[in-house]
Amino acid sequence: MKASTIAEREARGRAAREHSKRSSHKAVGELHRNPIELLRQSSEDRVHNLVPLRYGRMAASPFTFFRGTALLQAHDLSQVRDSGLTMPICGDGHLMNFGGFATPERQLIFDLNDFDEVSVGPFEWDLKRLTASLVVAARHMRLSRGAAENLVMTAVTEYRDRMSQYAQCGALELWYDRITFDRMAETALTPEARRAVRRGMEKAASRTHENLLEKMAERDGERWTIRDAPPALFHVLGANTLFTEEETEAYRTGNSRKMLERMWAEYLKTMSHDRRELLSHFTVQDIVFKVVGVGSVGTRCMVVLLADHMGKPLFLQMKEARPSVIARFYKSPAHKHEGERVVQGQRMLQAASDIFLGWATGPLGRHFYFRQLRDMKLSANIELFDIELLGGYARLCGWIMARAHAKASGQAIEVSAYIGRGDQFAEALTGYAAAYADQVERDYDVFLKACRSGQLEARTDEDMAADFRM
Secondary structure, eight states: OOOOOOOHHHHHHHHHHSSSSSGGGGGOOOOOHHHHHHHHHHTTSSSSSGGGHOOOOHHHHHHHHHHHHHHHHHHHHHHSSSOOOEEOOOSSOOOSSEEEEEOOTSEEEEEOOOOHHHHHHHHHHHHHHHHHHHHHHHHTOOOOOHHHHHHHHHHHHHHHHHHHHHHSOHHHHHHHHHOBBHHHHHHHHSSHHHHHHHHHHHHHTOOOOOOOOOOHHHEEETTTEOOOOOOOEETSTTTOOOSSHHHHHHHHHHHHHHHHHHHHHHHHHHHHHHHHHHHHTTTEEEEEEEEOOSSSSOOOOEEEHHHHHOOOOOEEEEEEOOOOOOHHSSOOOOOEEEEEEEHHHHHHSSOOOOOEEEEEEGGGOEEEEEEEEOOOOBOGGGGOOOOOHHHHHHHHHHHHHHHHHHHSSSSHHHHHHHHOOSHHHHHHHHHHHHHHHHHHHHHHHHHHHHHHTTTOOOOOOHHHHTTTOO
């Protein structure tokens, strides 16, 4: 098959403007939907007693509400015409789903770090999720309208400029490109930004399995046992469980240890030989349920504590993989296993991935994926950022998203040609982000009214934790 020339690929990218003008991306569309009904749909088949906690975390602010409503925005994005330039996308690329972590070579890099919604979709859907999150966060931090607009322009112009650079790169150059902390420090625009990067490196270096063991577990004879900290952490069959009798029945009748052994055997089959050999040196010490994030609250997530012959720990996270919200509203290739979808999507989009990524099927046919719980992982606390640091962070997110899209799709030439060299695309997304942030605030008000009226039950972490102190 004859390969397309660069000129032909550039022409395809420019031709996509006829299908969807760059200025058209300002539109939010006519949104006739019930946000409460969509929220209820997204809460189906979650752990029953944790759904109020999910709503409680979402109720904290419009920004936390936005984090928990990827389904809503995916629905809304499907109501307007897309660019037609499709590729593997993160699906939930808001500004808190970027973070630092160690590569297998122990190099600290910054990248996308959440792939539960990864799927094939229009490239701009990721950018619209990111830019809307920047405006919602800016309003939460009481920044001016102009400051919020500048954040979006910064992120999108960085995406444009980096995509233009990646359009000049060979396939291997793209595959090997990594945004390391050292590289971040070198490209930081201010001394304070460079200091923030260095502080992040120091903090990440301390976030090891050994340090986590001291905080989470205690010796019980010859084995380690993870301490319950409900509602965030508990043993499914223990006294502090938040599972209902019906939910725990499957674990009791199926023998939880045997179920874990079956899942473990299936997980190992998804690993390369050297990784299986490495894991053979570890034995399972304990397993607990962990409540994570905002949007994921109520989905099944377990922490498995293992130890080697020297007693050195390894914490793995075993997280439920549900169908992507993107696939619900955009026709994507079918996946036999949702855990495999997450793992393969992560490997495609990230510059370097966790060596323990894998997948397995759990009780009642639910799909799961495995990864390390914490290995020099770091996330930004944007609440502490001033406007300069937030601007630098927006620029970094735009860079990372461009690298991820270019690597995963091989379509940097087409996307760069579509966006062009001017500000038309960035200005359109600036308008979109502001308009969609308005929609988020309207939906948040509807959500709060539903919580206050009892239509939805919302409980805080503190409220639920108090149940276990009585």
